[in-house]
Amino acid sequence: MTKQHAIKVPYPPGDFAIWIIIYVELLTFGLLFVGYAFSRRADVELFNASQLLLNQTSGFVNTLILITSSYFIVKAVQSIKTMSKDTEIQTNDTASKWLLYAMLLGLVFLTIKILEFSHIFGAGITLSTNTFFMFYLLLTLFHFMHVVLGLIILWNIYQKTKTAGYSSDDYSGIETGASYWHLVDLLWIVLFPLVYIIK
Amino acid sequence: MQKNVIKNTAEIVWFTLVLLSIFAFSLGYVNCINPIVVSILLISTFIKGQVVIDYFMGLKYVQLRYRFIPTAWLFTIILLISVAYYLPT
Numbered sequence: 001m002t003k004q005h006a007i008k009v010p011y012p013p014g015d016f017a018i019w020i021i022i023y024v025e026l027l028t029f030g031l032l033f034v035g036y037a038f039s040r041r042a043d044v045e046l047f048n049a050s051q052l053l054l055n056q057t058s059g060f061v062n063t064l065i066l067i068t069s070s071y072f073i074v075k076a077v078q079s080i081k082t083m084s085k086d087t088e089i090q091t092n093d094t095a096s097k098w099l100l101y102a103m104l105l106g107l108v109f110l111t112i113k114i115l116e117f118s119h120i121f122g123a124g125i126t127l128s129t130n131t132f133f134m135f136y137l138l139l140t141l142f143h144f145m146h147v148v149l150g151l152i153i154l155w156n157i158y159q160k161t162k163t164a165g166y167s168s169d170d171y172s173g174i175e176t177g178a179s180y181w182h183l184v185d186l187l188w189i190v191l192f193p194l195v196y197i198i199k
Numbered sequence: 200m201q202k203n204v205i206k207n208t209a210e211i212v213w214f215t216l217v218l219l220s221i222f223a224f225s226l227g228y229v230n231c232i233n234p235i236v237v238s239i240l241l242i243s244t245f246i247k248g249q250v251v252i253d254y255f256m257g258l259k260y261v262q263l264r265y266r267f268i269p270t271a272w273l274f275t276i277i278l279l280i281s282v283a284y285y286l287p288t
Contacts, residue, residue: 010261012261019265
């Protein structure tokens with residue numbers, strides 16, 4: 001198994017354009033993460049006090065949701081990549097189910113975030129309340145928009161699987177959407193401990 | 200080949216990510232955050248991120264330069280967060 005993998009494939013999964021977007025997104029979020037970390041350093045007490053107003057449990061539940069959703073996407077891609085010519089319809093159907101589960105989890109993520117935002121905004125907190133909440137809202141709202149975009153992409157892939165649009169020779173589209181969704185997961189994996197846990 | 204490896208490891212990867220997330224949350228929940236714990240937390244975040252890059256994004260089986268970019272990003276971000284946390288004010 002390991003020996004077979006000594007030969008690396010030349011390009012990452014999906015359309016190459018999505019990887020340009022992914023690298024740019026990593027850079028953008030990276031700047032915000034580092035900005036948060038160094039701003040925190042300038043006023044640790046303010047950041048720690050403000051952090052107490054966040055709900056760690058909802059952040060944790062959202063972490064589990066995104067990880068599991070990413071796993072479902074992996075299952076969808078796997079099923080498409082490993083299908084044979086005579087099982088294309090059934091396999092597309094199986095993939096569509098995994099995609100549907102992943103999208104449902106994405107919607108649960110958004111619902112939890114909306115509840116969290118309504119709690120924050122209900123307490124009169126805005127971008128200009130203090131530096132912590134400026135970063136918190138920037139990071140989480142920006143990430144929220146990425147989840148929304150990810151869901152739109154997954155919905156389009158889902159529609160294509162419903163018409164058995166993918167084959168074992170043509171699955172670049174589902175890999176492209178999957179790569180974007182994993183980016184959303186990766187960003188949250190860094191965001192959660194940074195903003196919700198580290199004091 | 201690539202398909203089989205991913206197929207065999209997807210569940211293990213998911214389980215590892217869940218375990219590390221529970222670990223991180225537990226540390227925050229019991230409020231036992233101190234400089235040593237933050238180091239452990241950041242290392243576990245790096246492991247989680249790298250696992251996603253390698254197995255979910257599938258970059259482990261791609262030419263090194265494509266895997267290097269997100270790995271270098273993750274390493275740099277975690278390093279800079281550590282510097283910001285540990286550097287004396």
